[in-house]
Amino acid sequence: QVQLVESGGGLVEPGESLTLSCVTSGITFNILTMSWYRQAPGSQRELVAQISTSGSINYADSVKGRFTISRDTARNTAYLQMNNLKPEDTSVYYCNARLSRSREPWWGQGTQVTVSS
Numbered sequence: 001q002v003q004l005v006e007s008g009g010g011l012v013e014p015g016e017s018l019t020l021s022c023v024t025s026g027i028t029f030n031i032l033t034m035s036w037y038r039q040a041p042g043s044q045r046e047l048v049a050q051i052s053t054s055g056s057i058n059y060a061d062s063v064k065g066r067f068t069i070s071r072d073t074a075r076n077t078a079y080l081q082m083n084n085l086k087p088e089d090t091s092v093y094y095c096n097a098r099l100s101r102s103r104e105p106w107w108g109q110g111t112q113v114t115v116s117s
Contacts, residue, residue: 002026002106004095009111012085016115020080022095022108033098034071034078038091038113048093049080062088085115 008020024032035050049069050058057069068081078095095108 002097004097004106004108006093006095006108006111009093009113011114011116013117014086014115016085017081017083018085018113019082020093020095020111020113022078022080022097024076024078024097027097029071029076030073031099034069035096035098036069036078036080037094037096038089039094040091043091045094046091051078082113085113087115087117089113090115 003025005023006020008018010018012018020036022034031053033050033052036048037045038048039045046060048060048063049067051069051071059067066082066084069078071078082089090113092110092112094110096105098105
């Protein structure tokens with residue numbers, strides 16, 4: 001069974017950094033497109049960052065220059081390095097993995113990121 005397990009969320013002050021991790025199991029990691037989404041209360045789910053099987057990367061405009069998505073095949077893990085965090089980054093962050101656009105993706109359990117002074 002395919003499983004995505006997230007970790008790394010927490011409470012930080014503005015300007016600080018966090019790194020989220022998403023460990024996959026039950027499927028070959030290097031055939032997956034990996035993405036990070038976030039959803040704050042009362043808001044729509046937003047694509048934050050995405051990295052394809054070929055290494056192509058996309059970011060939401062709101063996080064460009066601050067967030068970095070990466071993947072480590074040896075550890076079957078995707079990461080989201082978040083620098084210079086702002087209060088508006090506060091959200092539940094979800095890891096997403098898919099084989100293709102025509103198939104249903106798998107989702108992590110979500111991890112809370114809170115940025116507050």
